[in-house]
Amino acid sequence: MAKKPSDEHEQEGGGKIGGKIATREADYPQWYQDVIREAELAEPAKVVKGCMVIKPHGYAIWEKIQRDLDARFKATGHKNAYFPVLIPQSFITKEAEHVEGFAPELAVVTHAGGEKLEEPYVIRPTSETIIGYYFSKWIESYRDLPLLVNQWANVMRWEKRTRMFLRTTEFLWQEGHTAHATHEDGLAEVQRMLGVYGDFAEEVMAMPVIRGEKTASEKFAGALTSMCIEALMQDGKALQAGTSHDLGQNFGRAFDVQFQTEAGALDYVWQTSWGVSTRLIGGLIMTHSDDAGLVLPPRMAPIHAVIVPIFRSEEEHAAVLVAAERIKAALSDLDIAPPRARYRDFIEVVVDDRPIRPGAKFYEWERRGVPVRIELGPKDLAKGQVCVKMRVDTAAGSGKEFVSEAEFIATFTARLATFQAELLRLARERMRAREVTLDTWDEFLATFAGDKSTFAWCHWDGTAETEARIKEETKVTIRCIPLPGQGPDPQPGVCIRSGRPSPRRVLMAKAY
RNA sequence: CGGGGCGUAGCGCAGUCUGGUAGCGCGUUCGGUUCGGGACCGAAAAGUCGGAGGUUCGAAUCCUCUCGCCCCGACCA
Numbered sequence: 001m002a003k004k005p006s007d008e009h010e011q012e013g014g015g016k017i018g019g020k021i022a023t024r025e026a027d028y029p030q031w032y033q034d035v036i037r038e039a040e041l042a043e044p045a046k047v048v049k050g051c052m053v054i055k056p057h058g059y060a061i062w063e064k065i066q067r068d069l070d071a072r073f074k075a076t077g078h079k080n081a082y083f084p085v086l087i088p089q090s091f092i093t094k095e096a097e098h099v100e101g102f103a104p105e106l107a108v109v110t111h112a113g114g115e116k117l118e119e120p121y122v123i124r125p126t127s128e129t130i131i132g133y134y135f136s137k138w139i140e141s142y143r144d145l146p147l148l149v150n151q152w153a154n155v156m157r158w159e160k161r162t163r164m165f166l167r168t169t170e171f172l173w174q175e176g177h178t179a180h181a182t183h184e185d186g187l188a189e190v191q192r193m194l195g196v197y198g199d200f201a202e203e204v205m206a207m208p209v210i211r212g213e214k215t216a217s218e219k220f221a222g223a224l225t226s227m228c229i230e231a232l233m234q235d236g237k238a239l240q241a242g243t244s245h246d247l248g249q250n251f252g253r254a255f256d257v258q259f260q261t262e263a264g265a266l267d268y269v270w271q272t273s274w275g276v277s278t279r280l281i282g283g284l285i286m287t288h289s290d291d292a293g294l295v296l297p298p299r300m301a302p303i304h305a306v307i308v309p310i311f312r313s314e315e316e317h318a319a320v321l322v323a324a325e326r327i328k329a330a331l332s333d334l335d336i337a338p339p340r341a342r343y344r345d346f347i348e349v350v351v352d353d354r355p356i357r358p359g360a361k362f363y364e365w366e367r368r369g370v371p372v373r374i375e376l377g378p379k380d381l382a383k384g385q386v387c388v389k390m391r392v393d394t395a396a397g398s399g400k401e402f403v404s405e406a407e408f409i410a411t412f413t414a415r416l417a418t419f420q421a422e423l424l425r426l427a428r429e430r431m432r433a434r435e436v437t438l439d440t441w442d443e444f445l446a447t448f449a450g451d452k453s454t455f456a457w458c459h460w461d462g463t464a465e466t467e468a469r470i471k472e473e474t475k476v477t478i479r480c481i482p483l484p485g486q487g488p489d490p491q492p493g494v495c496i497r498s499g500r501p502s503p504r505r506v507l508m509a510k511a512y
Numbered sequence: 513c514g515g516g517g518c519g520u521a522g523c524g525c526a527g528u529c530u531g532g533u534a535g536c537g538c539g540u541u542c543g544g545u546u547c548g549g550g551a552c553c554g555a556a557a558a559g560u561c562g563g564a565g566g567u568u569c570g571a572a573u574c575c576u577c578u579c580g581c582c583c584c585g586a587c588c589a
Contacts, residue, residue, distance in 0.1 A: 020524060020538095029583070037523080046562085046580060104587070126589090160513065160587060167588070220589095240589065277589050310548050359549035377548055387548075400548090451584090475585095512589095 021367070023291045028235045035285055036164050038367045039294035050162040050169030054278070057368060060302035061281055062172060066152060068204050068299070069174065069276065071342045072196050078148040078176060083130050085154070086121035091129035094254040098128065101221020105157040107169075123156040128222060128247065128273055131177045132255035139269060141260045142181045146189070147269075150176040165282035166239070166512050173277035179257065179269040183248065186270035190244045193274040194227040197242035203338070205280065206297040206424035207231050207287045208431050209241055210455070210487060210507055212480025217464050220273075224248035230479045230507060232431045233286040236453035238479045238509035241283050244274035282512075287427050294369030295391055297423045298336060298416040299345070305331060305412075306365045307351045308358050310377030320376050323405075324351045327374065327386065330409045336416055347412070366391060371419055374408075375400070390415075394422035431455065437488060437505070444496055448474045453510035455479075457488050459502035461495035470497050470508070479507040 021038055022030040036042055041058030045051040054062065070080070086109060093099045102125045109121040124130070131149070139147060156170045176193060180186040194211060201209045209229035219226035223245035231241045251257065252268030261267050288295040298304055307324045311317040328349040337345035350370075352361050358375065365373060375387035386408050390397040396419035403411075434454045438444050447456055453476070460466060460478060471477050481504070490504035 033582080044581060049580065101588090155589085157588070159589095161585090163582095171589070173589070243589070275589070279589055308548090312547065355547095357547055357549090357551060359547090359551085362549055364550090375548060379548080 021291060021293055024234060031291070032282075032286065033164065035289050035294055035367075039369055041281065041285075041294070042164055044164065048169075050159060052164050052168050054172075057302060058281065061284065061296070061300055062278055064300050064302070065204075065276075065280055066174070067343055067345075068341070069196075069200055070150075070152070072200060073150050073174075073176065074342065076148075076192065076196065078150045078178075080151065081149045082151050082153065083124075083127050083134065085124055087124050087127070087130045089120045089122050091133060092122055094129060094132075095222045095250055097250070098222035098254075102126070102157075105159060107156050107158055124153070125155055125157045126273075126275075127151065127153070127155075127175055127177065128251050128271075129255070132251040132257060132271070135177075135179050135269065135271075136255045136257040139179055139257055139259050142262050145179055145181045145259060145269065146185060147179040148176075148189075149178070150174055163282070163512070165285070166279055168278075171278050173275050175273060175275040178272045179252075180271070181259065181261065181267075181269070183246075183270045186248070186272050187246055189272045190225075190227055190246045190274070193272070194229065194242070194244040197244065197274070197276060198229050200276075201229055201231065201241055201280075202424060204297075204299045205284055205287070206299075206420055206427060207241070207283055208424065208428045210480060210482060212482040212486060212507060214243075214480060215464070215467055215478050215506075217467060218478065220245045222247065222250055223273075224250070227483075228480050230509075231283050231287065232434060232455050232509070233283070233512070234430070235286070236434060236455075236509070238453075238455065238507075238511040239279070239283045239286070240479070240511065241280060242274070242276040245272060247271040247273060288423055289369070290392070292363075293367030295423070296369035296371060297420045298371050299338075299420055301348075301369065301371050303348045303350050303368070303370050304336075304416065305347070305349045305372040305374060306361070306370050307349060307374045307376055308361045308365075309351070309353055310358055310375055310380075312378075316378045319381055320378065321351070321353065323381055324353075324376050327376070327405065327409065331412055334413050336413055347416075362389075371416065372412075390419060392423070392426075394419060394426070396422055438496060439493075441496055444476075445474065448476050448510065451510075456508045457505040458496040458508050459493040459504070460506045460508075461498045461500035461502050463498075463500075466495060466498045466500075475510050476508050477511055479509050479511060481506045 021034040024031045039057060040055050042052045042054045045053050106125060107123045110117055152174045154170055154172050158169060159167050162168050178189050180189060198209055198211050201207045209231045211229055214226040214228055225246045227244045228240050229242045231239045233239055249268040249270055251271050257269045258266050259269055284300060307327060309320040309324055311320045328351055331347045331349050334347045335344045337343055371391045373389045380386055385402050385404050388397060388401045388403055396415050436447060436454055437457045438447060467478055487507060488505050493502050495502045
């Protein structure tokens with residue numbers, strides 16, 4: 001049976017000829033990879049196992065993430081610093097739970113300069129240890145506290161199984177590390193930064209999240225507790241999108257980070273750490289994108305609008321280009337940074353004057369996630385209008401609209417804001433539509449049968465045994481114990497698995 | 513790291529069973545006609561068939577090893 005390679009996708013609404021994108025329905029993991037390839041976000045490094053090359057369009061998204069988060073960190077009093085990528089191996093072993101958690105995934109440098117090293121270095125999987133070491137040197141008194149630093153860095157974890165952006169051997173992230181005089185202060189910091197992450201996810205990435213606390217078995221290795229934001233992907237799986245840890249005095253003790261209290265006594269500092277990574281880009285893709293390719297909210301888009309000139313004669317071409325450049329210039333002056341942002345976010349416009357047909361350009365820019373397309377032809381020039389098409393039909397615009405050039409420019413910022421809000425609204429709607437409240441084990445098994453998953457609010461007896469049992473039987477994990485205001489109001493009930501008393505429902509799902 | 517699948521031109525694939533020195537679609541380059549949703553005609557460039565070794569007169573094809581990717585598991589941002 002001679003099946004033409006292109007047949008299967010062409011029938012499924014996508015109809016791609018050049019770049020093929022599987023449908024989410026047909027093959028979700030393939031779709032994810034296709035979107036990354038076709039939007040030119042990244043590619044597998046190939047020559048280095050488990051690593052990826054983040055291409056310019058993908059890195060530009062990371063830069064957007066960095067810029068906004070960095071401003072938020074500065075606004076909360078944090079300062080950037082940078083610590084070595086290599087950590088003496090002995091450092092890692094100083095905190096018992098930390099070693100246990102990270103030992104299996106360490107890459108170790110044993111030779112350098114042509115000689116075997118006396119003590120090997122590990123490539124940082126995270127920097128609690130080496131930062132603990134420096135904190136012990138920098139902190140002497142309560143007057144030195146709180147100490148609030150952040151570092152933008154790469155880290156390496158030798159994972160068994162990698163997926164582009166979601167889990168790669170090397171990834172980019174930021175790790176905040178703070179030291180406080182009291183546990184109370186530390187806890188406040190943990191919550192504050194979780195709040196920053198939650199706000200960022202929703203306001204900037206238009207990615208709705210559930211804020212909560214990790215169970216003991218899911219928390220960071222070496223932390224007292226971990227807080228997290230969890231996002232729901234379109235296939236129903238959960239993605240841990242950010243974490244904020246209360247390290248207590250664990251690393252303080254391990255690295256002897258002591259300070260003199262106001263009363264003159266000596267005490268160990270209370271530390272926190274918190275981070276988000278390039279994984280956010282994976283979450284961004286799986287939150288908004290569709291079968292035609294990447295969809296980006298304006299605040300994440302490296303390119304906000306593309307102008308496609310339409311013409312027949314050279315005279316028309318020249319006239320259209322003049323208008324296109326005029327519009328581009330006008331839009332480029334607009335700044336869509338949030339009201340009190342400490343940075344500016346100017347509109348980026350591309351005039352696509354390549355000598356190929358307009359239709360081909362439409363598809364290409366759609367694949368790459370550009371929010372707004374402007375078609376500009378002789379008829380438009382005659383009427384002083386532009387033809388506008390949004391990447392997804394929403395209240396910001398649907399189908400092709402014809403708007404006067406002046407009005408289009410005057411309302412462009414509002415159009416993007418509406419589009420941004422609409423993407424968040426749509427994502428929230430999807431989440432709400434998928435959220436379920438389950439009370440019986442039969443319902444639970446049906447909900448998570450096969451590779452199905454969703455956000456399920458269920459009662460849990462609070463024991464690690466039950467949690468492990470559920471995971472073993474269904475692959476479902478407790479994503480978090482929700483914070484106040486997240487999920488259903490706390491009501492006592494009985495555990496969905498054990499039938500024992502439960503104080504409240506927790507969020508369960510299969511996870512990336 | 514276990515099970516399965518796969519690596520052939522930039523992308524998607526055929527060819528592998530049954531060895532004979534590489535092909536298709538799209539893309540790319542050049543010329544022309546086109547141009548408001550993936551154009552058409554003509555010409556052309558592009559592959560050490562993932563890598564190494566072996567069998568053979570001859571290997572994309574058979575054998576061994578190795579690297580990498582994808583899916584499912586165990587482990588994790």
